[in-house]
Amino acid sequence: MTRRITIADIATAAGVSKGAVSYALNGRPGVSETTRAKILAIAAEMGFVPNRAARSLSVSTAQTVGIALRRTARTIGVEPYFMELISGIESTLSAGSFGLTLQIVGTLEEELEVYRRWWAERRVDGVFLCDIGTGDQRLDFIADLGLPAVAVGGPIDGARFPAVWHDDVAPCRDILEYLYTLGHRRVARVAGIPGLLHTAIRDRAYTETAAGLHFTSVATVHSDYTGEQGAQITRRLLSSSKRPTAIVYDNDVMAVAGLGVAHELGLAIPEQLSIVAWDDSPLCRLTHPALTSLTRDIPAYGSTCADALLTLIGADKDTDPPGTEARTFSLQCMPGQLSPRGSTGPAQA
Amino acid sequence: MTRRITIADIATAAGVSKGAVSYALNGRPGVSETTRAKILAIAAEMGFVPNRAARSLSVSTAQTVGIALRRTARTIGVEPYFMELISGIESTLSAGSFGLTLQIVGTLEEELEVYRRWWAERRVDGVFLCDIGTGDQRLDFIADLGLPAVAVGGPIDGARFPAVWHDDVAPCRDILEYLYTLGHRRVARVAGIPGLLHTAIRDRAYTETAAGLHFTSVATVHSDYTGEQGAQITRRLLSSSKRPTAIVYDNDVMAVAGLGVAHELGLAIPEQLSIVAWDDSPLCRLTHPALTSLTRDIPAYGSTCADALLTLIGADKDTDPPGTEARTFSLQCMPGQLSPRGSTGPAQA
DNA sequence: GGTGGCAGGCGAACCGGTTCAGCCGCGTCC
């Protein structure tokens, strides 16, 4: 348990004042190049690492951002989405030597409380908002607090801070047109949680696209994203008198569950039923047949979100309220691409 | 953007000194009950939340623990294990108002560097060590550093800090005996990463248990835990001349992949092949047939690990080096239970 | 009534950085 060395140790070792050491280490003017070099050498030799708390206290910056997830232990585990997102966020953050603080919460109230506490404690410099809902209460709350934030999802009308999102409209069209071309006329969609923004966006995109084609029916059933519900809904859909020849799922977990149900019912895939998944985690390639899915690069998405948050925080520090318009920018990522695999095929005559 | 209020604000509002406020807020003696009540009331009214950096700086405690994961973005996402573990850890931490800092690293060197930095920055009060390997270099490194840590896995010979683990020996026996009873004599196991401690433990447990029964063959093939390798190995196993009638997988992702391969090869499950998975995430119940698996409560496991780390940190603070023997305790969790499902059945004659 | 003990509270130092006013020495310019 070696003692941690402080800036004062370096100062005495170098025969200069604490202030000079601080200037030297932070690359600021105020010391000559020769003394700077000497100080840096001594610091490196002694293995100096600044104490975060002390720095945070002076500059009142935490060098940390936070993410609060409002999902249960079980559902958060199966969704590869979150870990991939976090992983992408992390890669950008650690490049900028920022830390990530994670908190899992149960309710909206808890989540808001976490933000308030983080803000009051100066524990984080900014946060990511996941699972953006339609009319999300968190948006105004966070904005009122003055806590820098980036919405992981969008677009958001009249947003008071940046949002990063994928265009979901084009992929919805791609999927429907693809299925239409394969001859499917009776299509069902197992959608995600109804309150979520992207669910609403996809709902609308499907409806509008379907209107332009000549489907017999395009039904949407909402779910909670869990495999259980995915299976249950699929079972219901497939046992109806006029069952669909293709089902589109809003995530990969439900698609896998749906495939399981189809197997259970003895349906041949893709001959008797085509399956499309949204979000192409490795999961989609583990099944047989492999799932046709909408591929998005979630880690890259996370990176982009982190970039947005870091620039927002940086901007906050440099420019002042005049630069407000710069904060509300939104960033659109490349839309997902459809990756056809074995789970989709021509509709049976 | 309301101003954050400080202890000094409360002091002036209450007409006392900063010191008195500190005593009052921390429930320490030094103030009368009446002034304490007054101070608490004022603090609550003003919505006071202490600045973490300032507190950390004085008491040199971060109220935060860290976890570094050394996996790639893709593989970390599919493994429900990690998120479930983190979720469990979180639930205990937030109850003790501790934060969790997460970092994803690429190499061992990076991971060690992260620990060193966290320690030097006083950024965390302790860490969790995941994916414990045989002869893990991190153990001595962390112990030498004097950074409190809990090993998520074990048991570890001559450990210098606590380890929390599940007994893997009994489950291995349970699985083999179960398969034996079903009439399987030719069993294969797709094991995890060879360097990991629990892989070694299971390797040995299988070998020893198998020796006591009368199997024709019990082969073990090691993998990297990914679905790709799981599929590849399964394909090889099933296309060999003397193919196994049952395959045991060391995680759920590979088991799902194996099931996919079996489907692909047209094998009826469980008639022609029985499949057993380790770690019963919801994934195991999504497939058809559902996977027989070894159920462990991973969130509870995470909670236990967090408890161990918190008591270790607490103990560190209260007692001194004399209490060293208390640090090296190990904690064994309830072993996993076998949950038979549709993927296992009697061996074909 | 003088004294000791003690609860209650004050003021200042401290944690380890950052930052700013100010000082010193040197070169430059008028």
Add this chain to the structure above:
DNA sequence: GGACGCGGCTGAACCGGTTCGCCTGCCACC
């Protein structure tokens, strides 16, 4: 030769808590 400017560095204040020594006033006791 004196005023000025400026690079280089020091010393001290400051961030917002915690903690410790010490002072005060009150009560009990001899």
